[in-house]
Amino acid sequence: MSAPTRTPSGAPAHLTGPGSGRVGDDAARPDGVLKVRGEFAYGSDLWMDDMLWGVTLRSPHPYARIRSVDVGPALAVPGVHAVLTSDDVPGSKTYGLELADQPVLAVDVVRYQGEPVALVAADHPETARRAAARIVVDYEVWEPVTDAREALGHPTWNQVHETEAPVTELSRESAHLHPQGNLVRHLKVRKGDPHATADVVVTGEYEVGMQDQAFLGPESGLAVPAEDGGVELHVATQWLHVDQRQVCAALGLPPERVRLTLAGVGGAFGGREDLSMHVHACLLALRTGKPVKMSYNREESFFGHVHRHPATMRYEHGATRDGDLVYVRAQIHLDGGAYASSTPAVVGNAGTMGIGPYVVPNVHVDCYGAYTNNPPCGAMRGFGSVQTAFAYEAQMDALAAELGMDPVELRCRNAMEQGSPTPTGQVVDSPAPVAELLRRLAAMPLPEPPGTLDLREVPGGVSNTTHGEGVRRGVGYAVAYKNVAFSEGFDDHSTARVRLEVVGGEPTVTVHTAAAEVGQGLVTVEQQIARTELGVDRVVIHPKDTDVGSAGSTSASRQTYVTGGAVKAACEAVRARVLERAAGLTGRPVGDLRLFDGTVVAEGLELPLAEVLGDDAVEETLEWRHRPTQALDPETGQGFAHVQYAFSAHRAVVDVDTELGLLKVVEMACTQDVGKAINPQAVVGQIQGGTAQGLGLAVMEEVLVRDGRVQNPSFTDYLIPTVLDVPPMRIEVLEYADPHAPYGLRGVGEAPNISSGPAVLAAIRQATGLPLTRVPVRPEHITGT
Amino acid sequence: MEFLQPATWAEALEAKAASRDAVPVAGGTDVMVAVNFGRLRPSLLLDLTRVPELQQWDTEDGVVRLGAGVPYARVITELGDRLPGLAMAARTIGSPQIRNRGTVGGNLATASPAGDAHPALLAADAEVEVASVRGTRRIPVTGFYTGVKRSALADDELIAAIRIRPPSGPQQYSKIGTRNAMVIAVAAFGLALHPDRRAVGTGIGSAAPTPRRAPEAEEFLAGELDGLWDSRGELPASTATRFGELVSAAAAPIDDVRGTARYRVHALSVMARRTLTWAWADYRKEATTCA
Structure with a gap:
């Protein structure tokens, strides 16, 4: 077995960056210049001279039994080093974030189009692709189950609120996609009177299409076999340790022999929470004894990661004539696709927060996640x-x-505030300025009506479809809330190792966490916190790897809160030891001493850290947790399930060419409470990005699936907004501290992604007078043709 | 996959004659996408970007001869006044990077029903100048498209140039996409008024197996304009509406991921009506300006 001779080029180096900026400053990213100059090494840039290329053979069918696989013709191709199937998986044959139900490589049955069936390693990617195409798989093709409600035996809306919708068995032999049936999770939220009645009742049925994360850097990684029989995996991911756990299980290796390092990540948005090529590259590397690189192209990427769950939803709202909400009843069906992935937790969120940030005395929600033969979500x-x-x-x-009420007034009248009860029996125990967010939006000036014709400013853009004909303007509002960090009793923690030493005469802090930087700017936040707590400008970010404890996932808007909290705590521990040492040297009480600008200071004292530390380093490693949450009661959905909420609101102004169904979003305005903006510039960036991604789902982004097959796996036909689709934004950031969180901060990244799309829809509805119950809205929905 | 980069037109034609399955590549905005998706693995890629003649345009007897390799960006900046319809079409194509690479010749060679240049070429009665070692011939663009991604090019021919007569009247181009830039057409429409010939040119894109004209709409409108060319009088709204209906009646679209057939038919009628309204307003304005 050949040993790695050097660090793979493309592996991340220590990041230092410009070297200033504390908590609350617009600190510059340490990786910013590299990225702007095209010098930052992403996962797809990983390289070793003697590496092989791995490719994946995927199922062309959404549902089929594998009668046989003949790898012989592939092995016969010159340059091929290995061809593997599920028989070659030494450990657990299945993996998964919450349920280990997804095969590493298909075992007997494929359940979605694109499911990995076999792997090839060859000395050239084209050789590997050609060899993979020569693998002969004999499929017995089955009829796919493609509708979530049908999969659960809910072909029509269940109108009875007292009894749970029964999960019936379908008659077809193939109906049960998994041994336990097609139900992944059913969450019930029961509050108040299930039979409440009201003066005014509105009902609606809604549908949301399948959105893709559309991160720009496709799945990539490099597995390097190690001398101890283990493997080193460099990979672009969101949570190194949950990957490590699953890779170890599949390889049958202990954690100390499976070491992961974060490769440069080109965006994630949830799409890298599940494994993609991780185990595959390791299997090939261990089999061939050579480093193996796998890098998906865009088309494969669409099959290589999970998507956002499509949803069908039925809602009934009851209110008094004055506009006080009396009850909300909802049934929500989420299509989880072929494997569970994080469907149980998605069901938890959709169900517990499914009525929005409003106070409602009587709530009855059923939220279902189903298995189908659609792409996993x-x-x-x-x-x-x-x-x-x-x-x-x-x-x-x-x-x-x-x-006959103003939509903003109705929302404000029913808005959640600090002290309000949630549908799940929690009391909101930190600021919840829902009404203020809306009122601030409503008070902002509206954009000017269209003036002289500029095609870039009208629906259709330079495609020249209108010079004003048929164009009507609408204004819409929406408000949203979202739990921050992991919920429902999950032991949600992070680990930080912080080291203070003098290097070349300069006090230097090294921050080592396993928290994935996926483009959001956590590395900047880590530096800002260390500078703030230790009074040292030079902060080095150690590459993210599994040599330090888990940081938890870069998801759920949680890293600034949880890993930020861990870094803060570790810095405080380092500071205490340094000050103790200084107290010993100076005879001054520890309480009088503080760290400032690379020195220990007190009245009449300025002691450089070099004198305090000499050649010693002070290092602390700490595991940090937010306050615990609780599981939900399985029958009522009641419990302290969420540690924190993030709130945002949007106002959208949209011009609609009502005759052609084309749109121009004229302006998006957003107000968001972030508790404390650790890096205000990055906060605004998150709000802009979340707004754009929400707008995309509202008007164009959809993975089109027909009979279980993806129709548009490319950026030619999976459209994401361009600069002519994303308008100028007015953003107001509020900072009402959450007393339970480090620095009072709130997670930022997700809330604006939630309120943006519904505001756009509201604006289009106002412009057209149409109900528009499906997103993304397509031109033919508006024209009726 | 072999790669050949001829330096002269004669070499290029010889290479194509010798390897008839060679795929010519100019900007690569179609060919390389197909290669990347694994849909195309030609035995020979014939790179035409080093052939100087293809990169030039000039005017012969009042007709613009546009080298097949002139990128869209130059059509916009250098020919916006002489070829307004084509320049409007070029503005709707891709991103600046794509417009710097993509060419009208390439659009013709691919002959996709969704090619953005085609409706403008059809409306303007363009001719395609093709060449082989056997000689040169001109194909009226109306006869160039023979099927989905098929053209009248023989297997030893390459596209040399596109010949377009500069307009005697206003031209318009309109394209539907589901976002406001960088989008493949759901439907497109090109219109040229030819006051010198008292004729009307149309072109329909993305709404039939090939780009096509709408002859009945052209004849109808030419008839309606018969008394209006000189007076430059107001165009009755009913004429524009009827023109739109006739244009959409000429289409034969399908449902696909980009749009429904019904929507395409509807959108064509709206685009035809609106572009005619704009073109006629321009024609009337010209009179005011001249006077």
């Missing part, structure tokens, strides 16, 4: 809350229309 920014927000905000507008 799992984590994506907003995580279950995005889908329901389209429904509950459309309902609030419909109710306002029914009541």
Whole structure:
């Protein structure tokens, strides 16, 4: 077995960056210049001279039994080093984030189009691809189950609220995709009177299509076999340790022999929470004794990661004539696709927060996650809350229309605030300025009406479809909330190792966490916190790897809170030891001493850290947790399930060419409470990005699936917004501290992704007078053709 | 996959004659996408970007001869006044990077029903100048498209140039996409008014197996304009509406991931009506300006 002779080029180096900026400053990213100059090494840049290329043979069928696999013709191709199938998986044959139900390589049955069946390693990627195409797989093709409600035996809406919708068995032999049946999770939220009645009732049925994360850097990694029989995996991912756990299980190796390092990540948005090529590259590397690189192209990427759950939702809102909400009843069906991924947690979010940030005395929600033969769905920014927000905000507008009330007033009248009860029996125990967010939006000036014709400013853009004909403007509002960090009793923690020493005469802090930087700017936040707590400008970010404890996932808007909290705590521990040491040297009480600008200071004292530390390093490693949450009661959905909420609101102004169904989003305005902006510039960046991604789902982004097959696996036909689709934004950031969180901060990244799309829909509805119950809205929905 | 980069037109034609399955590549905005998706693995790629003649345009007897390799960006900046319809079409194509690479010749060679240049070429009565070692011939663009991604090019021919007569009247181009830039057409429409010939040119894109004209709409409108060319009088709204209906009646679209057939038919009628309204307003304005 050949040993690695050097660090793979493309592996991340220590990041230092420009070297200033504390908590609350617009600190520059340490990786910013590299990225702007095209010098940052992403996962797809990984390289070793003697490496092989791995490729994946995937199922062309959404549902089929594998009668046989003949790898012989592939092995016969010159340059091929290995061809592997599920028989070659030494450990657990299945993996998964919450349920280990997904095969590393298909075992007997394929359950979605694109499911990995076999792997090839060759000395050239083209050789590997050609060899893979020569593997002969004999499939017995089955009829796919492609509708979530049918999969659960809910072909029609269940109108009975007292009894749970029965999960019936379908008659077809193939109906049960998994041994336990097609139900992944059914969450019930029961609060108040299930039979409550009201003066005014609105009902609606809504549908949300399948969105893709559309990160720009496709799945990539490099597995390097190690001398101890283990493997080193460099990979672009969101949570190194959960990957490590699953890779170890599949390889049958202990954690100390499976070491992961984060490769440069080109965006994630939830799409890298599940394994992609991780185990595959390791299997090939261990089999061939050579480093193996796997890098998906864009088309394969669409099959290589989970998407956002499509949803069908039925809502009924009851209110008094004055506009006080009396009850909300909802049924939510989420299509989880072929494997569970994070469907149980997505169901938890969609169900517990499915009626929006409103106070409602009587709530009855059923949320289902189902197995089908559609592409697996799992984590994506907003995580279950995005889908329901389209429904509950459309309902609030419909109710306002029914009541003859202003939509903002109706929302403010029912808005959650600090001290409000949630549908799950929690009391909101930190600021919840829902009404203020809306009122601030409403107070912002509206954009000017269109002036002289500039094609870039009208629906259709330079494609020259209107010079003003048929164009009507609409204004819409939406507000959303989202849990921050992991919920429902999960032991959600992070680990930070912080080291203070003098290097070349300069006090230097090294921060080592396993928290994935996926483009959001956590490395900047880690530096800012270390500078703030230790009074040292030079902060080095150690490459992210499994040599330090888990940081938890870079998801659920949680890293600034949880890993930020861990870095803060580790810095405090380092500081205490340094000050103790200084107290010993100076005879001054520790309480009088503090760290400032590389020195220990007290009244009349300025002692450089070099004198305090000499050649010693002070290092602390700490595991840090947010306050615990609880599991939900399985029958009522009650419990302290969420540690923190993030709130945001949007106002969208949209011009609609009502005759052609084309749109121009004129302006998006957003207000968001972030508790404390650790890096205000990065906060605004998150709000802009989340707004754009929500707008994309509202008007164009959809993975089109027909009979279980993806119709548009490319950026030619999976459209994401361009600069002519994303408008100028007015953003107001509020900072009402959460007393339970480090620095009072709130997670930022997801909330704006949730409220943005529903505001766009509201604006289009106002412009057209159409109900528009499905997103993304397509031109033919508006024209009726 | 072999790669050949001829330096002269004669070498290029010889290479194509010798390897008839060679795929010519100019900007690569179609060919390389197909290669990347594994849909195309030609035995020979014939790179035409080093052939100087293809990169030039000039005017012969009042007709613009546009070298097949001139990128869209130059059509916009250098020919916006002489070829307004084509320049409007070029503005709707891709991103600046794509417009710097993509060429009208390439659009013709691919002959996709969704090619953005085709409706403008059809409306303007363009001719395609093709060449082989056997000689040169001109194909009216109306006869160039023979099927989905098929053209009248023989297997030893390459596209040399596109010949377009500069307009005697206003031209318009309109394209539907589901985002406001960088999008493949759901449907497109090109219109040229030819006051010198008292004729009307149309072109329909993405709404039939090939790009096509709408002859009945052209004849109808030419008839309606018969008394209006000189007076430059107001165009009745009913004429524009009827023109739109006739244009959409000429289409034979399908449902696909980009749009439904019904929507395409509807959108064509709206685009035809609107572009005619704009073109006629321009024609009337010209009179005011001249006077």
